[in-house]
Amino acid sequence: MSTSAVANAPQQVEPIFNTKPRGLWSNAMSRLFHRRSAIIGMVLLGSLVLIAILAPVLATHDPIQSLIGIENVTKRAAPCIHALGCPADQPQHLFGTDGNVRDLFSRVLFGARLSLIVGIFSVGFAIIIGATLGSLAGFVGGWTDTLLMGVMDILLAFPSLILAIAIVTVLGPGLLNTLLAIGIVSIPVYARIMRASVLSIKQQDYVLAGHSIGSSSRRILFQNILPNALTPLVVQGTLGIATAILDAAALSFLGLGAQPPTPEWGSMIGQERNQVFSAPHLIIFPGFALILTVLGFNLLGDGLRDALDPRQRS
Amino acid sequence: MFAYIMRRVALAIPVLIGILFLVFLLNRLIPGDPCRAMLGEKATAQVCDAFFKRYGLDQPIPVQFGYYLGRVVTGNLGDSMRFGRPVTEMLTERLPVTIELALTSLVVATFFGMLLGIMAAYWQNSAVDVATMMFANLGVSIPVFVLGLLAAYLFAVVLKDTPLSLPPSGRLPAGMRVPTITEVWGLTNLEGPLRTLLDFFSQMYLVNGLVTFNWKLVGESIRHLILPTVVLATVPMSIIARMTRSSLLEVMNLDYMRTARAKGLNEGSVVFRHAMRNALLPVVTIIGLSLGGLLSGAILTETIFGLTGVGKTLFEAISSRDYGVIQGFTLVIAFTYVVVNLLVDISYAFLDPRIRLG
Numbered sequence: 001m002s003t004s005a006v007a008n009a010p011q012q013v014e015p016i017f018n019t020k021p022r023g024l025w026s027n028a029m030s031r032l033f034h035r036r037s038a039i040i041g042m043v044l045l046g047s048l049v050l051i052a053i054l055a056p057v058l059a060t061h062d063p064i065q066s067l068i069g070i071e072n073v074t075k076r077a078a079p080c081i082h083a084l085g086c087p088a089d090q091p092q093h094l095f096g097t098d099g100n101v102r103d104l105f106s107r108v109l110f111g112a113r114l115s116l117i118v119g120i121f122s123v124g125f126a127i128i129i130g131a132t133l134g135s136l137a138g139f140v141g142g143w144t145d146t147l148l149m150g151v152m153d154i155l156l157a158f159p160s161l162i163l164a165i166a167i168v169t170v171l172g173p174g175l176l177n178t179l180l181a182i183g184i185v186s187i188p189v190y191a192r193i194m195r196a197s198v199l200s201i202k203q204q205d206y207v208l209a210g211h212s213i214g215s216s217s218r219r220i221l222f223q224n225i226l227p228n229a230l231t232p233l234v235v236q237g238t239l240g241i242a243t244a245i246l247d248a249a250a251l252s253f254l255g256l257g258a259q260p261p262t263p264e265w266g267s268m269i270g271q272e273r274n275q276v277f278s279a280p281h282l283i284i285f286p287g288f289a290l291i292l293t294v295l296g297f298n299l300l301g302d303g304l305r306d307a308l309d310p311r312q313r314s
Numbered sequence: 315m316f317a318y319i320m321r322r323v324a325l326a327i328p329v330l331i332g333i334l335f336l337v338f339l340l341n342r343l344i345p346g347d348p349c350r351a352m353l354g355e356k357a358t359a360q361v362c363d364a365f366f367k368r369y370g371l372d373q374p375i376p377v378q379f380g381y382y383l384g385r386v387v388t389g390n391l392g393d394s395m396r397f398g399r400p401v402t403e404m405l406t407e408r409l410p411v412t413i414e415l416a417l418t419s420l421v422v423a424t425f426f427g428m429l430l431g432i433m434a435a436y437w438q439n440s441a442v443d444v445a446t447m448m449f450a451n452l453g454v455s456i457p458v459f460v461l462g463l464l465a466a467y468l469f470a471v472v473l474k475d476t477p478l479s480l481p482p483s484g485r486l487p488a489g490m491r492v493p494t495i496t497e498v499w500g501l502t503n504l505e506g507p508l509r510t511l512l513d514f515f516s517q518m519y520l521v522n523g524l525v526t527f528n529w530k531l532v533g534e535s536i537r538h539l540i541l542p543t544v545v546l547a548t549v550p551m552s553i554i555a556r557m558t559r560s561s562l563l564e565v566m567n568l569d570y571m572r573t574a575r576a577k578g579l580n581e582g583s584v585v586f587r588h589a590m591r592n593a594l595l596p597v598v599t600i601i602g603l604s605l606g607g608l609l610s611g612a613i614l615t616e617t618i619f620g621l622t623g624v625g626k627t628l629f630e631a632i633s634s635r636d637y638g639v640i641q642g643f644t645l646v647i648a649f650t651y652v653v654v655n656l657l658v659d660i661s662y663a664f665l666d667p668r669i670r671l672g
Contacts, residue, residue, distance in 0.1 A: 157651055159610040161611075162628070170340055242454075253457075273463055294454075
């Protein structure tokens with residue numbers, strides 16, 4: 001009986017493996033697409049990217065050009081939409097005009113580009129520097145670790161916006177310096193995440209196996225440790241873009257970031273903040289653009305965290 | 315327990331020294347000439363030399379840092395070049411405004427955040443849960459300055475002439491005089507630290523009104539505090555609600571919860587005495603971390619609502635390159651943040667025996 005079982009074994013075992021095991025990422029993706037909030041986030045961000053790319057096509061006016069002498073329209077005019085009963089003899093401005101008689105709709109559209117750029121580039125910068133420093137600290141250990149993490153602790157001891165303001169004060173106002181300041185302020189977060197991942201992965205058997213077969217430290221770091229530490233970085237990075245966009249807008253609102261006439265949402269709101277009582281549309285439209293953008297990144301980040309969290313994987 | 319606290323305090327010291335150095339360095343790196351920023355573009359070289367000498371700016375950087383350390387240790391944070399007054403004097407005047415705002419916001423955020431989080435976790439997947447989480451998602455996504463401006467518009471313009479109308483700026487109605495606590499208590503001859511302390515509390519109008527039984531002052535200061543408090547509290551409230559919900563959900567299905575119900579405890583006791591105790595730890599961390607957000611948000615909130623607190627003063631000092639004020643105020647903000655996080659760490663020891671005994 002036992003001999004016949006052994007003889008038949010290969011044919012019986014095969015069907016069990018007829019489905020290909022799915023990898024971490026494809027698994028995570030399928031989970032991501034089953035979460036309502038993550039889908040809402042992706043739809044918001046997808047539309048935002050489309051708006052940013054198609055801004056020159058969608059815009060009805062030049063975002064920088066003042067319409068004084070070109071059109072018969074007053075400054076801070078309320079929205080005028082012909083389909084909603086605005087007299088046809090008045091020029092159409094979907095979101096109204098701002099204090100310098102520019103078309104607000106076109107400015108809000110172009111603002112999408114700046115917010116996306118600032119968010120993605122400042123976080124990208126922070127991840128590259130932070131992950132390098134963090135893996136160095138975790139991998140080398142000893143004094144390097146103590147020193148690097150000490151500096152990170154000091155940076156973390158400042159409320160982020162206050163440190164960013166201080167850095168922009170040193171570098172001088174402007175969009176590029178804002179991007180840098182926000183990047184520098186976010187470095188410690190990624191350094192800490194990376195160091196923690198490296199420290200926990202360093203103890204795993206497969207890293208020990210790598211050492212024992214004589215792999216170089218660099219090979220182990222790049223081939224074994226980094227790919228496994230990527231998950232928390234991706235999640236934190238997505239949520240970090242939301243924070244970066246908020247901080248950049250706050251700096252611009254205070255007059256330290258993008259300078260007029262750049263169509264940046266925070267700066268647009270900052271320019272007109274004293275007019276909120278007479279022309280609220282100048283706050284509402286760029287304000288909602290900011291809210292939806294930040295909401296999109298937050299929802300996607302939360303969805304990614306749920307999808308990639310190993311504790312949730314069955 | 316004592317050893318744990320001592321270890322945490324010892325770990326905070328290098329961070330504090332690092333902060334001192336960084337604040338000092340940032341201020342030296344600020345571009346532009348403080349003399350001409352202060353005395354005007356037409357200041358002559360001779361006038362500027364005297365100016366540099368007076369503020370010690372002609373010394374080498376390490377010497378300046380040494381002097382600076384010595385002064386800070388003795389409680390001298392320098393002078394505001396713009397106002398010609400000691401920074402500590404400005405702090406005793408303006409720090410209370412920010413502390414009052416930050417504390418009321420923290421209380422509001424913690425109370426409502428935990429309440430919403432508990433309700434959402436208890437009725438998981440119900441309409442209450444979905445609504446709370448949608449609100450929380452929106453709350454962390456709204457920029458403080460957009461919320462502030464929209465709230466000011468809503469309550470001061472749209473709801474004008476209704477009982478719900480609220481003042482959009484200032485701390486009190488124009489022209490209202492606030493007697494200090496020492497005046498009311500008849501202690502005008504009082505000198506020294508006690509006087510400073512009482513003057514400090516006098517600037518918190520809510521506290522001032524309560525201890526001097528000045529109900530008009532209490533009422534007016536609350537009316538003026540509502541909008542900035544709600545605006546500043548929204549972000550931490552949303553974060554606290556989410557954290558309370560998720561950490562409660564983690565313990566709700568554990569065995570000891572079933573045991574608690576099985577032995578016939580009422581639901582209130584199950585949730586608040588058994589579940590909350592274990593769910594509280596991450597929430598306390600978040601409350602401590604929220605303080606950084608509150609201090610950042612205070613800059614924007616104070617600017618929008620015209621409150622002369624630390625945030626607004628710091629922002630104005632940066633615009634006018636008032637080194638002394640920037641240094642002093644940044645330092646105090648960062649120190650406060652470190653000390654609060656230290657207190658949060660120590661409170662773990664009380665909440666979690668594993669840390670106390672481990």
